[in-house]
Amino acid sequence: MRIVLATAAWLTSPAHWQGSDGVAVRVAEHLALSGTALAAAALLALPVGLWLGHTGRHAPLVINLLNVGRGLPSLAILAFALPVAFWLGLGLGFWPTVLMLVPLGVPLIVINSYVAIRSVDREVVDVAWGTGMRGWEVFREVELPLGAPIILAGVRNAAVTIVATATLGALVASGGLGRYIVDGLARQETGRLVTGALLVALLSITTEAAFDMLERVVVPPSVRAAQHPGTRRLPNVGTRGSP
Amino acid sequence: MTMTCMHGSRTKRQGRIRALLLVLLVASAVVCASSRQSGAGSAPGGKPTVRIGSTNFTEQLIVAELYAQVLEAHGYTVERRLNLGNREIVAPALESGQIDLVPEYLATYLTFVTKDKNKASTDPAATRRNLQEALAPRHLTVLDYAPAIDTNGFVVTKETADKYKAARLSDLTPVAGQLVLGAPPECPDRPFCIPGLRQVYGITFKDFKALDAGGPLTVAALEGRQVDVALLFTTDAVIAAKGLVLLQDDKRLQLADNIAPVVRDDLLAKAPADFRSLIDGVTAKITTEEITALNRKVGLDKQDPRAVAGDWLRQKGFVK
Numbered sequence: 001m002r003i004v005l006a007t008a009a010w011l012t013s014p015a016h017w018q019g020s021d022g023v024a025v026r027v028a029e030h031l032a033l034s035g036t037a038l039a040a041a042a043l044l045a046l047p048v049g050l051w052l053g054h055t056g057r058h059a060p061l062v063i064n065l066l067n068v069g070r071g072l073p074s075l076a077i078l079a080f081a082l083p084v085a086f087w088l089g090l091g092l093g094f095w096p097t098v099l100m101l102v103p104l105g106v107p108l109i110v111i112n113s114y115v116a117i118r119s120v121d122r123e124v125v126d127v128a129w130g131t132g133m134r135g136w137e138v139f140r141e142v143e144l145p146l147g148a149p150i151i152l153a154g155v156r157n158a159a160v161t162i163v164a165t166a167t168l169g170a171l172v173a174s175g176g177l178g179r180y181i182v183d184g185l186a187r188q189e190t191g192r193l194v195t196g197a198l199l200v201a202l203l204s205i206t207t208e209a210a211f212d213m214l215e216r217v218v219v220p221p222s223v224r225a226a227q228h229p230g231t232r233r234l235p236n237v238g239t240r241g242s243p
Numbered sequence: 244m245t246m247t248c249m250h251g252s253r254t255k256r257q258g259r260i261r262a263l264l265l266v267l268l269v270a271s272a273v274v275c276a277s278s279r280q281s282g283a284g285s286a287p288g289g290k291p292t293v294r295i296g297s298t299n300f301t302e303q304l305i306v307a308e309l310y311a312q313v314l315e316a317h318g319y320t321v322e323r324r325l326n327l328g329n330r331e332i333v334a335p336a337l338e339s340g341q342i343d344l345v346p347e348y349l350a351t352y353l354t355f356v357t358k359d360k361n362k363a364s365t366d367p368a369a370t371r372r373n374l375q376e377a378l379a380p381r382h383l384t385v386l387d388y389a390p391a392i393d394t395n396g397f398v399v400t401k402e403t404a405d406k407y408k409a410a411r412l413s414d415l416t417p418v419a420g421q422l423v424l425g426a427p428p429e430c431p432d433r434p435f436c437i438p439g440l441r442q443v444y445g446i447t448f449k450d451f452k453a454l455d456a457g458g459p460l461t462v463a464a465l466e467g468r469q470v471d472v473a474l475l476f477t478t479d480a481v482i483a484a485k486g487l488v489l490l491q492d493d494k495r496l497q498l499a500d501n502i503a504p505v506v507r508d509d510l511l512a513k514a515p516a517d518f519r520s521l522i523d524g525v526t527a528k529i530t531t532e533e534i535t536a537l538n539r540k541v542g543l544d545k546q547d548p549r550a551v552a553g554d555w556l557r558q559k560g561f562v563k
Contacts, residue, residue, distance in 0.1 A: 020450050091467045092460060173425075173454050173464060183453055186428035188331040 003190055007198070010191025021179070023199070029175030030203060033166045037098045038159050041105030049110035049154070053117025053147070054139050063114065066107035074100055074165050082172050097169030097176075104165055105158035112154020116147030148219045156211035163204050167196070177203070290319045291513050296342035297325040298333050300456040301542045302393060302478060302534060306346040306502060308552035309529070313521050316562040329429055329456060330355055338381050343510040344522075349374055349388055350498035351395075351435060352505070356381075360434040367392075367499040374503075382508040386522055389529035394497035395435050396477040397490045403471055404488040411493040412444055415472070419446040425461055425470030428453040435497055436474065443496045448472070478531060480539030502529055521561075528559055 010016060017023050052059045081099035085091065120143050128142045144151075167178030180196025183189070216224075293314055297307035304325050311321040324342050327333050334355065336342050350363035353374040362373045367388055374385050397412055404410065407418050415422065430436035431451060440446040454461045457475045462485070465473040475482055475489075477497075482489050504522055511519070537555060540546045556562045 086463065092464055092469055170453075173452060173460050173469070179453065183428040186329055186331060186453075187432050 003194055006189075006191035007194040008191075010189070010195050016192075016195075023195075026175060026177050026179055027199065027203070030163070030166055030177045030200075033094065033097055033101070033169060033174065033176050034159070034163045034207075036094075037101030037162050037166070038105055038155070040098065040102045041158055041162070042109055042155055044102070045106040045109035045158075046113055046151075049113025050117060050139070050144070050151075052110070053114040054135070054143060056118070059114060059118075063111060066110055069103060070107045072103075074104055074168055075171075077103055078168055078172060092172055093169070093174040096172045097166060097174040100168065101162045101166060105162050108158040108161065109154045112157070113147070113151050116150035116154070117143045119150065120146040145220050145223055148223060149215060152211065152215050152218065156208060156215075159207050159211060160204050163207050164200060167200055290317075290515060291510060292320040292322060293344060293510065293514075293518075294322040294324055294342045296327055296333055296336055296345045298330055298345075298456070299326050299328055300458055300476065301548070302476065302538050303346055304548040305534070305537050305541055305552055306504075306529065308548050309525050309556060310344060310346070310504060310522055312549075312553055312556055313525050313561050314518070316556075317517060317521055319518075329427065331429060337383065337505065337507065340507060340509070344504055344506045347385070347503055347505045348393060348500040349385070349503050350500045351433075352385075352503075353377060354434050360439070363498045365495060365498050367501045370499040371501075371503065378505065383505055384508055384511055386504045386506060386519065387526050388501040388503035389526045389534075391478065391502045391529045391531045391534045392500055393476050393478040393502060393531070393534065394492070394500040396475050396479070396482070396492075396497075397440075398465065398473050398475045398482055398487045399471060399490060400465060400468075401486055401488055404490075409490060410488070411491040412440075412446070412496070413493050415490065416445050419448050422448050422471040423450045423452055423469075424448040424472045424474070425452045425454045425464045426474035427456045430474065439496045443494050478535045478538055480535050480543055484539070484543055502526070502534070525556070525561060 019025070048062070052062055078096065078100040081096040082092075085096035085099055088095075090096070117139075124146070125138060125142060128138045133141065166174075166176050167181055169176055170178030170182035177196050177200045180192050180199070184191075184193025184196060293311075295307050295311050297303040307323070307325050311323055315321050324336075327336060327342075330352070333342075333345055334352075337345050349367055349370045353363045353370055354360050356374070356377045362377070363370045371385060371388055378385055397415075399409060403422075407414065409415055409418075424430075424437070426436055430453075432438075437448075437451065440448075452464065452470050454464055454470070454473070457479055461470075461473045461475060462481055464470045465487070466485070472490075475487075477489065481487070504526060506522075533555075537551055540551045541548050553562070
């Protein structure tokens with residue numbers, strides 16, 4: 001009860017919604033951090049995952065390596081990213097946090113993209129080859145549209161994980177909603193701390209919902225109809241909790 | 244999960260949950276019992292185990308090690324619970340008996356405990372008396388204080404000092420609206436930080452950036468110009484080594500922050516007489532120059548606080 005009251009009191013104070021430590025600014029910072037990291041991760045991971053899926057070459061090696069990488073705790077990666085960011089002249093805060101978040105997203109996207117392409121019905125792919133399509137055309141016209149739901153699921157998982165983990169950035173003087181959690185703990189201010197946690201949870205759910213909407217737009221209706229509603233989300237190979 | 248499924252296996256499930264709860268209960272009881280034992284346990288020879296805590300910056304780790312090693316050299320068992328966090332974490336841990344001894348700073352701790360910034364002064368003896376008065380109902384005792392004083396210091400780069408012709412904190416009052424302060428996250432609540440700067444100097448910074456407690460993040464943020472003014476501790480050797488400018492506290496916001504160990508009364512009651520004399524002996528030798536030199540070895544030369552503390556104790560003849 002005390003926690004609920006403290007949080008309500010914190011949230012209803014207008015001072016906490018304005019200025020450089022206000023909710024609006026912190027949410028914007030959090031989105032900037034997560035968006036940059038997700039974009040970089042997708043840019044790195046999509047070509048690799050799709051290529052692995054299309055050719056099937058070296059896939060076990062790459063996937064296994066990425067799985068080992070997924071075992072590294074984000075906190076350790078952050079500790080490592082800080083000196084790297086200094087060395088690159090990127091300073092504190094934003095960039096070390098992005099450097100931590102990108103390796104978090106990459107395996108999720110690579111593995112899902114690989115699985116997405118591989119799980120396209122082999123008979124359909126064979127028919128496409130049989131009609132005289134070239135490799136690139138098979139990929140663009142058959143594998144990519146049919147694999148799209150699972151590819152997007154990978155990006156969505158990466159996005160949700162990145163949004164939740166971006167909170168750690170506050171430990172290296174980054175902005176974002178992690179500020180409220182780290183500062184709330186340091187100042188023994190329950191309201192601030194719980195508000196931070198709630199807002200991160202809310203942002204994660206919103207991210208998930210946004211990707212569902214994106215899926216409706218991007219995935220061709222014929223593919224969506226073909227998917228059994230119950231199995232649509234099954235291949236979330238890279239599901240992982242927040243740190 | 245469907246309703247039928249829940250209905251069908253409810254009793255079985257509840258039974259399983261109860262069994263699980265029972266296991267957890269027993270496990271936690273065992274853990275509690277064993278941890279209590281280690282807390283109140285005695286080393287062979289009747290000397291109690293001392294659990295030494297510290298907050299999260301270099302000097303605290305060093306001073307805690309000084310006390311830990313001098314006690315160990317005289318037959319005490321020491322449990323180190325160092326680098327726990329800031330005072331907001333460590334002070335409750337001491338009061339609730341999770342640790343027995345913490346190196347503290349007279350004025351800052353007095354203000355923290357009483358929430359009254361008028362009790363501390365520039366006189367360490369008077370500040371200690373007031374602190375002891377405040378600690379008595381909490382069953383804590385402040386031992387002798389050291390000659391060493393370590394206060395919050397507000398530091399700028401040479402460039403910033405030249406640009407604003409700032410040598411004293413009051414020089415910042417007219418220009419603070421253009422400057423960003425970097426300090427630990429608790430600074431907005433602490434009387435010797437943002438509230439004190441506002442009341443005593445009329446300084447209100449343009450913005451505040453939460454960093455660490457006078458550690459590497461703070462120094463990096465100052466050097467990388469992500470903040471203009473940074474809170475470092477006055478005994479931090481990095482200030483001189485990096486050619487930073489420590490602004491003079493010309494209106495005396497910072498008070499008698501002499502280093503002083505605070506211990507739980509129950510430990511004092513069961514410890515033999517040499518406990519107090521060992522701790523006080525070490526404290527008496529900690530001067531501002533000595534601790535600054537030790538901070539330099541750990542903070543700048545990256546030596547191990549444990550080894551640095553051991554060398555110092557040997558050099559001063561406290562341990563062989």
